[in-house]
Amino acid sequence: MRIALTERLKALENKYPWSMVGVIITLLIAVGTLYFTDKRPELYVDIETNTAVVDIKGQVPNLRILYEGVDVRKNGLSLRILKLKIKNDSDIDILRTYYDPKDPVSIAIDSGKIVGADLIDASSSYLKESLSLTRYGEKAVLLNDVIFDAHSFILIKLLILHPDDLLPVVSTGGHVAGIDVIPVRDTSNVKDRRSTWQKTLDFGVALLRAFGVLLLLMVALIVAGVVISAPFAFIDSLKKKSVIKHYRDFVDFKLGNEDEVFLVEYKQGGSDQICRIQTLLGDEGFLNDACSEYSKRVANFEAEDERSQPPGLLEVGEDKREVYVTTLRNLMKNELIVKADGRWVVSPRAQDALGKFVGYLKSQGEISEVE
Secondary structure (H helix, E strand, O other): OOOOOOHHHHHHHOOOOOHHHHHHHHHHHHHHHHHHHHOOOOOOEEEEEEEEEOOOOOOOOOOOOOOOOOOOOOEEEEEEEEEEEEEOOOOOOHHHHHHHOOOOOOEOOOOEEEEEEEEEOOOOHHHHHHHOOEEEEEEEEEEEEEEOOOEEEEEEEEEEEEEEOOOOOEEOOOOEOOOOOOOOOEEOOOOEEEEEOHHHHHHHHHHHHHHHHHHHHHHHHHHHHHHHHHHHHHHHHHHHHHHHHHHHHHOOOOOOOHHHHHHHHHHHHHHHHHHHHHHHHOOOOHHHHHHHHHHHHHHHHOOOOOOOOOOOOEEEOEEEOOEEEHHHHHHHHHOOEEEEEOOOEHEEEEEEEEHHHHHHHHHHHOOOOOO
């Protein structure tokens, strides 16, 4: 007897939740694409404060503002303080090996000159002790190569002397591995530089990443379960094949179609499946309810098209006893169950074949007497 390929595929579908596994794999790929590709460091310079040291509107007679002996107002100059936060705004640590010693990180202005540069705060004692600022000419400050842990920062203050009518523009230089450019963001007049959309997007990304972690844990548990159960499933498969081979050698009669049907059912579901079939065929009321329910369901599908069949599990009667559609269909298709005088009955040859096989399984300890 040959079992159709679709029958085997349906049996696998009933045994394993392939649809759920497919959904999990799809979600895992989507989350992994977002979660694992964002692995580049991000270094930013935020202008937190940009204020004039003295802001006087209009002319004030006899007022002189001197800086190192120079009359600032008389020479059309202005003193300005910039507070800059340099932050590693990523989940990646920036190590010393990330820097190019020939092209250090620098902060520069396009007009005026830097007359003072100080570190005023840092996110860690290491940065407070290790970071140093070196003025490079009049318009730039160099930072030494320090480790910026994920989300760490330093806060520096620049004192700039510049033409009164020309505000200095801050720029960055230097090369850090994984960073194409160090952006400068002016946050001095904005409490939160992110738009409402950006905040929503960031929150969504955070939720998706958290979901990704949970999904990874779930997949890891599934994989662990498959890995652990695979050897047992393989051993069980070998055992069932051995039982079938031994039964073929044991019997002193030629196996008929009914015998082959039960052997296939045993190969797919083991002794538990044979017990379910024995229960179904041994209870006339249960059998007729199941066959009637199947006939009603199949009437709503294309009965001749094996790709279109009722759901894989039928719930029969008030107590919702379960019957596998593939099993019931296989028994009916091979005429182990036939209709006579308006009632579904088990063929005598099927009863005989099942009785012999169950008796053999009991003799081998596969089925207990209680079952």
